[in-house]
Amino acid sequence: MEEESMEEEGGGGGCEAMMDDQNHNNWGAGGYGRHLLGPAAAPLGDRLLCGAAGGLGPAGPPAAPQLPMAPEANGVLRSCDPAATAGKGGAGAIAAAININASTSKFLMNVITIEDYKSTYWPKLDSAIDQLLTQSPGDYIPISYEQIYSCVYKCVCQQHSEQMYSDLIKKITNHLERVSKELQASPPDLYIERFNVALGQYMGALQSIVPLFIYMNKFYIETKLNRDLKDDLIKLFTDHVAEKHIYNLMPLLLEAQSTPFQITPSTMANIVKGLYTLRPEWVQLAPALFSKFIPNILPPAVESELQEYAAQDQKLQRDLMQNGFTRGDQSRKRAGEELTYNGSSACASSRGYR
Incomplete structure (x- = not known):
């Protein structure tokens, strides 16, 4: 069945005008x-x-x-x-x-029967979703976004929203179950990096998948299910990947935190922020770790703990120097001031001290 442009369908408002209160x-x-x-x-x-x-x-x-x-x-x-x-x-x-x-x-x-949907329309959507879920950052995806958007629009107007939503959820669930099995087979030294890749790849795919299914979201998920497509798809990753790996992942993250530069700071930040987005209550598993990347996790600093904060900062500076990081030009600083003054002020600032 040859695809037509959106103008031939009567514009974006045509579908809405054809639907009653139940969108059917x-x-x-x-x-x-x-x-x-x-x-x-x-x-x-x-x-x-x-x-x-x-x-x-x-x-x-x-x-x-x-x-x-x-x-x-x-x-x-x-x-x-x-x-x-x-x-x-x-x-x-x-x-x-x-x-x-x-x-x-x-x-x-131009009626679209359920047979037409299964044989012509869904295969196009299935192939596009596959490519979006498996693409790497910066990859060129040879799909027509206009064609996919038009397919979704027509199927919604022809009352195939429920079937299309079911197919989409099943498709993405199967993909995430494969991702979870691949992570389970990863060695510990690659586990964190591979989890970061899986999380970033999926969240990137949602930026394309959700807009493509905007008509289904508007006329079926929001109005009939009282939910949102993006929230549903994020929950799928939480249930089928993150929740199954959080208790293996967290000890490795804490170990990496105690050994500077075991993993890159950007990787650590991406994972911690991603876990917080998926389920904020996971903060309780490692409050100190989350507090380094998420503001206002820990209570405000108190003056009686300033010496402890300064000692932690001094240790961090020594670790940085041992790993080849220099402090740059120190000629304008007074001797003995770097570790004491800067350490206490930096820690107090990071803890919310005023």
Whole structure:
């Protein structure tokens, strides 16, 4: 089934106008056909019947009737010639004309059956979702976003939202279960990095998937399920990946924190912030770790603990120097001031001391 542009569908407001309070209108063939054709569509069946029956109306058929065209089963148009049906009897001709009228209406409204959805529309969406879920940052994805957006729009307008939502959830759940199994097989020295890649890749994919399904989100998930698509998809990662690995991941993160630069600071920040986004209550597993990347996790600093903060900062500075980091030009600082003054002030600031 060849894709059409959004303009051919009647613009972004067409779908909304066709839906009732439950987002499921009665798509009667005759009503929709008249909606498309305007006033000229109303007498179409009458003209067919009059032509087939030899002039049932009071005025009779016109002298030179303009015969409409009706599609054959194979899609070829043929003329509704009264002579072609004259030998079949009036009743048979009328029945044939009614069938032609119904066929014409169906042809005009371009109905998407559930078979059409499963064989034509969902395979396109399935392939695009696959590519978005497995792409690496910066990869070029050879898909037409306009085509995918149009597929979703048409399926929503043809009342396939529930099936499409079910297929999407099942598709992403299967993907996340594979990701979880791959993480379980990772050695400890690669575990943190691979979790970071999986988290970043999935969150990046959502930035494309959620907008593509915006019509399904608006007309089905928000209005009928009272939820949001992005929240649902984030919860899938929480349930099928993060929750299964949090108790293996957290000890490795704490160990990496005690050994500076065992993993890169950006990786540590991405994972900690990501875990907090997925489930804020995980802060209780390691408050000190989360407090380094999430503000206002720990209570405000108190003056009696300033010496302890200074000692922690001095240790950090020594660790940095042992790993090759220098403090730059120290010529303008007074001797002995670097570790004491800067250490206490920096720690007090990071702890929220005023």
